[in-house]
Amino acid sequence: MTTTATPTSYIGQALSRVDGRAKVTGEATYAAEFDPGPRTAHGVIVGSAIAKGRITEIDTTAAGSAPGVIAVLTHLNAPELPYQQHKSLVDAQDGERIHVLQDDRVVHLGQAIALVVADTFENATHAAALVHASYAEEPAATSFEDAAARALPPGPGNAKSGQPGDTRRGDPDGALQTAAVTIDAEYVVAREDHNPIELHATTAAWDAGTLTVWDKTQWVSNTRAELAATFGIPPENVRVISPFVGGAFGSALRVWPHTTLAAMAALHTDRPVKVVLTRRQMFPLTGYRPHTEQRVVLGADRGGHLVAIRHEGTAETSTYEQYAENLLGPTRFLYGCPNVATRYRLAELNVNTPCAMRAPGEISGIFALESAMDELAEALGIDPVELRLRNDADRDLDRDLPFSSRSLRECLTVAGQRFGWDDRDPRIGSMRDEQGRLIGFGCSSATYPVYNFPASARAIVHPDGTAVVSSATSDMGPGTYTSMTQVAAETLGLPIEQVRFELGDANLPEAPPHGGSATMGGVGSAVHAACAAARGQALEQAGETSSHADLTEVMSRLGHSVEAGGDYRPGEDTARYSMHEYGAVFAEVAVDPDLGLVRVPRVVAAFGGGRIVNPKTAHSQAIGGMVLGIGMALLEHTAVDPRDGHVINATLADYLVPVNADIGELDPVFIDEDDPHVNPLGVKGIAEIAAIGAAPAITNAIHHATGLRMRTLPITPEMLLRP
Numbered sequence: 001m002t003t004t005a006t007p008t009s010y011i012g013q014a015l016s017r018v019d020g021r022a023k024v025t026g027e028a029t030y031a032a033e034f035d036p037g038p039r040t041a042h043g044v045i046v047g048s049a050i051a052k053g054r055i056t057e058i059d060t061t062a063a064g065s066a067p068g069v070i071a072v073l074t075h076l077n078a079p080e081l082p083y084q085q086h087k088s089l090v091d092a093q094d095g096e097r098i099h100v101l102q103d104d105r106v107v108h109l110g111q112a113i114a115l116v117v118a119d120t121f122e123n124a125t126h127a128a129a130l131v132h133a134s135y136a137e138e139p140a141a142t143s144f145e146d147a148a149a150r151a152l153p154p155g156p157g158n159a160k161s162g163q164p165g166d167t168r169r170g171d172p173d174g175a176l177q178t179a180a181v182t183i184d185a186e187y188v189v190a191r192e193d194h195n196p197i198e199l200h201a202t203t204a205a206w207d208a209g210t211l212t213v214w215d216k217t218q219w220v221s222n223t224r225a226e227l228a229a230t231f232g233i234p235p236e237n238v239r240v241i242s243p244f245v246g247g248a249f250g251s252a253l254r255v256w257p258h259t260t261l262a263a264m265a266a267l268h269t270d271r272p273v274k275v276v277l278t279r280r281q282m283f284p285l286t287g288y289r290p291h292t293e294q295r296v297v298l299g300a301d302r303g304g305h306l307v308a309i310r311h312e313g314t315a316e317t318s319t320y321e322q323y324a325e326n327l328l329g330p331t332r333f334l335y336g337c338p339n340v341a342t343r344y345r346l347a348e349l350n351v352n353t354p355c356a357m358r359a360p361g362e363i364s365g366i367f368a369l370e371s372a373m374d375e376l377a378e379a380l381g382i383d384p385v386e387l388r389l390r391n392d393a394d395r396d397l398d399r400d401l402p403f404s405s406r407s408l409r410e411c412l413t414v415a416g417q418r419f420g421w422d423d424r425d426p427r428i429g430s431m432r433d434e435q436g437r438l439i440g441f442g443c444s445s446a447t448y449p450v451y452n453f454p455a456s457a458r459a460i461v462h463p464d465g466t467a468v469v470s471s472a473t474s475d476m477g478p479g480t481y482t483s484m485t486q487v488a489a490e491t492l493g494l495p496i497e498q499v500r501f502e503l504g505d506a507n508l509p510e511a512p513p514h515g516g517s518a519t520m521g522g523v524g525s526a527v528h529a530a531c532a533a534a535r536g537q538a539l540e541q542a543g544e545t546s547s548h549a550d551l552t553e554v555m556s557r558l559g560h561s562v563e564a565g566g567d568y569r570p571g572e573d574t575a576r577y578s579m580h581e582y583g584a585v586f587a588e589v590a591v592d593p594d595l596g597l598v599r600v601p602r603v604v605a606a607f608g609g610g611r612i613v614n615p616k617t618a619h620s621q622a623i624g625g626m627v628l629g630i631g632m633a634l635l636e637h638t639a640v641d642p643r644d645g646h647v648i649n650a651t652l653a654d655y656l657v658p659v660n661a662d663i664g665e666l667d668p669v670f671i672d673e674d675d676p677h678v679n680p681l682g683v684k685g686i687a688e689i690a691a692i693g694a695a696p697a698i699t700n701a702i703h704h705a706t707g708l709r710m711r712t713l714p715i716t717p718e719m720l721l722r723p
Contacts, residue, residue, distance in 0.1 A: 013614065017481065031201040031215055032201035032216075032276045034274075040271070041274070042119070043124060044116050044275075045285065047110040047111060047112060048111045051108055051350040052137070052138045053106050053138040060114065063130040068118040068123030069123065071265065073116075073117070075101045079268055081231060083099050086225060088222045088513075089161070094155030095318075095320050108351050115264075117269055141348060142351070142642055142643060144293075148314045151347040152345060152346055153166065158322055163325065164342075166343050167342045167398075169340050170339030170340065172299075176307075176310065179300060179301070181301075181379050183375045185372055186294065186295045187296065187367060189289075192289040193638050194288065195655060196249060202274070211227060216242065217245070218248050219512075219515075220240040220506040223240045238506070240506040241504060253515050256287075257285060259275075284351075288357065291315065292314065292327060296312075302380070304377075305391060309339070311340075311343075313345070314344075314345045315354075317348055319349065326360065330365055331365060331369050333396045336391055336395075340398070356515060362448050366447070371696050371709075374700040375709065384442075384700065394406070407673050408445060411445075412443075414584075415586050416443070424441040428707040429706060438590070438706055439590055439591075443585065443697055445584055446607075447689070448517060448685075448688045450517075450610075451521075452579075454522065455522035455568045456510050456530075457469060459563070459564055461494075461534050464555070465556065467494055467499045469484065469527055470501065470502035471508055472504070473514055474514035478519070478621050480501075484523065486613055494551055494552065509565065511526075521683050521685065522568050525568035525679045529566030534564035535551060536564075537564055541558055568680070573678075579675075579677065579678050583693055585605040585629075587694065588601050591702060591705045596721040597717055598717075600664050603664070606670070606671055607689050608671040609670060609673070609685055610673050610675050611674075611675075612670050629695050631657050633698040633714060634662075635657060637713075708720060
């Protein structure tokens with residue numbers, strides 16, 4: 001007997017968020033808002049004042065006697081922690097994390113060297129200012145230029161995880177020497193910090209050897225594993241709770257020192273401790289998108305067909321860990337080129353370790369590649385869209401695999417038509433608006449991998465026809481609560497108002513990281529499996545022979561709850577096919593020739609994200625990604641003092657992010673894409689792909705408007721006013 005549910009068609013509906021009311025009324029509880037009880041203390045971190053050296057003395061006398069102070073932890077009195085080996089897929093794959101307050105070493109400015117615990121946040125903040133440290137300072141590596149000169153290839157851990165130092169196919173050097181047309185250019189992407197609305201925060205409490213942590217995290221299971229390894233206790237003795245995340249963009253994937261400090265202080269003081277980072281502290285104490293410098297060399301024949309690509313990139317990392325990302329991966333397969341070489345190096349600096357930031361690696365690498373493609377189109381006298389279409393690939397030449405699906409051509413065509421690309425006058429500086437501003441049109445391709453991570457879920461259906469479905473995933477804004485509820489309701493064949501989805505608790509069935517556009521594919525497939533199993537069990541136990549039976553009526557007859565688990569495990573297709581999302585972005589810019597100000601009146605984009613579970617939340621994801629790309633192109637830049645690694649603009653008053661006034665019309669459209677190979681639901685995700693192509697589309701449009709090639713991000717007015 002089949003157990004197919006009565007068709008309800010919730011998947012594909014543009015439903016409003018099921019958690020929307022909780023968020024707008026303040027019922028949703030975030031990490032800093034949890035209150036374990038009246039004994040909860042507050043911890044404030046003291047950061048180092050040097051970038052490298054040793055602490056020779058740390059005076060906590062005044063801080064310890066300040067009002068309300070309970071404890072001042074330093075390397076001299078902090079609990080000694082075992083720090084057992086732990087390295088998840090979101091961690092830097094080479095090197096070792098900082099063992100917080102375990103020794104006197106300082107490896108970056110702002111590193112946590114003390115934690116003041118007091119009865120109130122205000123008292124802790126005051127006392128933290130009274131802690132004074134002396135140092136034996138050592139020469140620090142804080143200049144990217146100097147570090148890049150001695151940059152190293154990624155270590156064995158990164159190479160094993162897919163970030164090799166060097167790759168080559170064919171004979172790129174020979175092909176470049178004989179190419180009819182070549183482009184050789186360098187591109188720079190500034191360091192960027194995530195700056196989500198919600199500050200990073202952790203509240204920790206111990207009870208008879210069991211640790212409970214309320215944390216801002218995108219992966220409760222990994223936070224549990226990391227804390228268990230750090231404190232040397234079984235994972236089942238750690239519970240991590242994180243029902244809502246107020247934006248993260250990748251910054252909450254791995255465990256940062258403040259989370260360990262909260263748990264350490266709670267253990268030391270035998271009372272709950274809450275640590276909330278300030279906006280300024282988030283810059284040295286959580287990760288960021290690394291500064292990268294790239295060189296792209298393209299060779300083509302007169303017909304515009306690529307004959308060779310050389311793409312080199314150097315990115316910053318810390319001295320204690322090697323963080324590598326997929327900077328050059330897209331170059332190896334995006335276009336059908338027979339001769340390709342890539343070279344990836346890491347510049348070690350006395351800074352904190354970078355981390356994944358929305359579309360890590362791809363967004364920076366695609367900026368360089370797609371800018372170079374535009375330069376090649378100009379050199380050849382070929383329309384930029386046509387150049388990309390001529391080099392569309394029908395097979396992944398890097399892995400020698402067929403694509404599971406390939407929608408780049410359709411994305412370029414659909415978005416170009418929707419944008420009105422054919423109305424573009426290709427002559428540089430030929431278009432102006434009524435205000436006399438220079439108008440430019442630009443385009444870019446985009447791609448992002450489809451990640452397939454194992455996931456588990458549980459479904460419980462009650463006699464009254466309600467169901468609770470759960471998985472230890474997260475929701476930092478994309479609508480996980482809503483989309484999973486849709487999948488569950490449709491699979492169970494229940495009205496959506498009778499289904500509740502639970503997440504954000506490490507005691508729930510294990511889920512992969514909430515990142516990489518992978519949540520819907522993995523967790524959604526597990527939810528589908530669990531709900532199908534629960535429905536099947538209910539019908540079988542009730543002796544129901546109709547596959548379209550009303551589950552509410554069946555459960556009423558059955559008279560008891562039914563529970564089933566479901567797992568998703570990537571199948572053989574992940575090795576048989578090259579799986580990717582694709583996109584195309586078209587941007588219009590208006591440049592004031594006298595002031596150098598750039599406005600982006602509109603951006604049109606098409607994305608091949610597989611099956612779209614909820615067009616409304618997907619649209620929200622898409623415009624959010626496009627906004628991030630606009631910020632990357634024109635505003636966002638973490639300014640680092642090369643003398644000591646100090647972040648100069650570590651506030652939202654100085655670190656510029658896009659606001660409503662910066663954003664014009666954003667028009668994303670989703671390609672109808674059927675990919676049966678990626679996962680049972682056929683979904684790919686939207687979060688990353690939506691951000692990737694916006695910056696090069698904007699810089700290419702600026703060139704069309706002004707004739708100036710913008711090879712460094714972000715683009716500031718003075719760059720457009722240079723002689």
